[in-house]
Amino acid sequence: MKARFQLWLQLIRWDRPAGWLLLLWPTLSALWVAAGGFPGWHLFAVFTLGTVLMRSAGCCVNDVADRDFDRHVKRTAQRPVTSGAVGPGEALAVGAVLALAAFALVLTTNGVTVLWSFAALAVTLVYPFAKRFVSMPQAVLGIAFSFGIPMAFTAVNGGNDLFRLMSAHVNHTVLGLPAAWDAVPLLAWLMLAGNLFWVLAYDTEYAMVDRDDDLKIGMKTSAITLGRFDVPAIMAFYALFLAIWAAVLARPVGHPLFLLGLAAAAGQAVWHATLIRHRARDGCFRAFRANHWIGAALFAGIAGSYALRG
Numbered sequence: 064m065k066a067r068f069q070l071w072l073q074l075i076r077w078d079r080p081a082g083w084l085l086l087l088w089p090t091l092s093a094l095w096v097a098a099g100g101f102p103g104w105h106l107f108a109v110f111t112l113g114t115v116l117m118r119s120a121g122c123c124v125n126d127v128a129d130r131d132f133d134r135h136v137k138r139t140a141q142r143p144v145t146s147g148a149v150g151p152g153e154a155l156a157v158g159a160v161l162a163l164a165a166f167a168l169v170l171t172t173n174g175v176t177v178l179w180s181f182a183a184l185a186v187t188l189v190y191p192f193a194k195r196f197v198s199m200p201q202a203v204l205g206i207a208f209s210f211g212i213p214m215a216f217t218a219v220n221g222g223n224d225l226f227r228l229m230s231a232h233v234n235h236t237v238l239g240l241p242a243a244w245d246a247v248p249l250l251a252w253l254m255l256a257g258n259l260f261w262v263l264a265y266d267t268e269y270a271m272v273d274r275d276d277d278l279k280i281g282m283k284t285s286a287i288t289l290g291r292f293d294v295p296a297i298m299a300f301y302a303l304f305l306a307i308w309a310a311v312l313a314r315p316v317g318h319p320l321f322l323l324g325l326a327a328a329a330g331q332a333v334w335h336a337t338l339i340r341h342r343a344r345d346g347c348f349r350a351f352r353a354n355h356w357i358g359a360a361l362f363a364g365i366a367g368s369y370a371l372r373g
Contacts, residue, residue: 071157074126074143075119081352083118085265088358089258090114090211092365093251096315097219100369106218109168114211116165121187121207123158127151128191136276169214176217179247183210199285201270205262209255216251250311257307264300264332265354267293268339271347294339301332308361316368324364328357 076082090110094102101107126133126144130151133139143149162184169180186207193200263285270277270286271293277284289296309325331353338350 070143070149074149074154074157075122075161077119079352081355082122083115084355085262085358086118086208086211087111087114088355088362089209089254089261090215092358092362093212093215093254094219095362095366095369096250096254096312097216099315100372101366102215102219105171106215109171109218110211110215113165113168116161116168117183117187120158120161120165121190123154123161124188125191127154127158129194132280132282135280136273138273138276172218173220175220176214179210179214179217183207183214186210194283196283198283198288199263200283201263201266201285202259204266205259206255208262209258212255212258213247213251216247250315253307253311257304257311260300260307261304261354261357264297264304265351267297267300268335268347268354269351271339271342272344272351294336294342297339298332298336301329301335305329305332312365316365318368318372320367320371321364324360324362324367327360327364331357331360 072078087110091107094106094110098106126142129139130144133142133145139145144151144154166180169177186203190200190203190207193203197203267285267289270284273282274284274286277287285296286293305325305328312321335350335353338346340346
């Protein structure tokens, strides 16, 4: 049993926390913005544990879906499902248990958040297969990795009256959506849009690591689609991410510490340009694995701003 447990830990990438940290930082940032500061230990625990569990479940689904491709890629050939150490059924069972545990946490929030969790699950399940049909599947991953943002707002019921009024106007007047959507304000969607560009940036760096292998097996990735424009595109994605978050969070956060966090994130993005400019595997992988520090810098600026404002 100990040996099986070790394989399950490999399956969910327990030794590589960068993956769930990339999900966690924007989710916690949204939670702080929605609550106007610390959201309380209950929501903090729900979204932290839920993020780890859902990322782990996603790894299980992804490895089963990609097992026939992964054996041809140097970096993934020894994953438990690909190598045969864990069967597809066992991997899916582990993923299902983890997803159910995450769902149990969501059930402690409210009905609207529970409904949004089904949409998040659907996008998570779609992503592994998008790589077969979509030229830039990283965009699908971006949606999946950003779903914690609207869910954070629904868990806090829209943050405050201003957010609810803004979202109600857009939802009813412009989009014709039902009142249940009011808990997701325009600010949340703008943060999600910005975060989508961040995912495009770091997952294109990730795809550059495997580009040669992916070309041989016919996998579709943003690194292949962008071709020789990959590095400029990545830097543009970083710029759009930081510009959108700077614009939409300047007023609700409104503290110099947030600007410091933005500057720290921008500095790291510039450093990444030096890591990926030669398109070497090691440099691209190092850039990808360091990306969570960009999210950490932004979250520190946001959380610290609210703390200092009292």
